[in-house]
Amino acid sequence: MTPPARSLADVPGAPPPGSVLCRVSELGPREARAFQFREGHFRYEIFVQRWDDAVYVYRDSCPHLRLPLDYRHGVYLDREERHIRCAHHGALFRVHDGYCVDGPCKGRYLTPIAVERRGDDLVIA
Numbered sequence: 001m002t003p004p005a006r007s008l009a010d011v012p013g014a015p016p017p018g019s020v021l022c023r024v025s026e027l028g029p030r031e032a033r034a035f036q037f038r039e040g041h042f043r044y045e046i047f048v049q050r051w052d053d054a055v056y057v058y059r060d061s062c063p064h065l066r067l068p069l070d071y072r073h074g075v076y077l078d079r080e081e082r083h084i085r086c087a088h089h090g091a092l093f094r095v096h097d098g099y100c101v102d103g104p105c106k107g108r109y110l111t112p113i114a115v116e117r118r119g120d121d122l123v124i125a
């Protein structure tokens with residue numbers, strides 16, 4: 001079952017709920033953008049993946065070893081642009097729900113982040 005969306009409200013360094021994270025139209029149809037929130041040594045990373053008219057937001061942390069997924073900053077899709085791919089050991093995740101369909105964490109999920117879409121704005125929920 002898809003895990004519940006994680007609120008950023010208690011993440012140190014994250015903008016408060018109601019803040020605009022980005023505008024959807026700033027991203028190309030298969031483009032992603034990484035965000036990093038910091039406070040002291042604490043760091044929390046998320047990414048927004050656009051998929052045509054939809055957008056999905058996940059914590060940038062692979063369920064296998066809790067490493068960031070991207071192999072180049074802000075690139076999360078595999079070469080065929082069918083799945084989100086972890087650069088470390090090749091786990092493949094469905095874009096629309098973060099379910100791992102293949103790899104060392106098969107059957108587990110990426111952590112979705114609580115956001116709302118308000119027109120073109122993606123807002124932290």
Ligand code: FES
Pocket residue numbers: 062063064065066067086087088089090091103104105
């Ligand atoms: S850390 Fe992602 S597949 Fe191993």
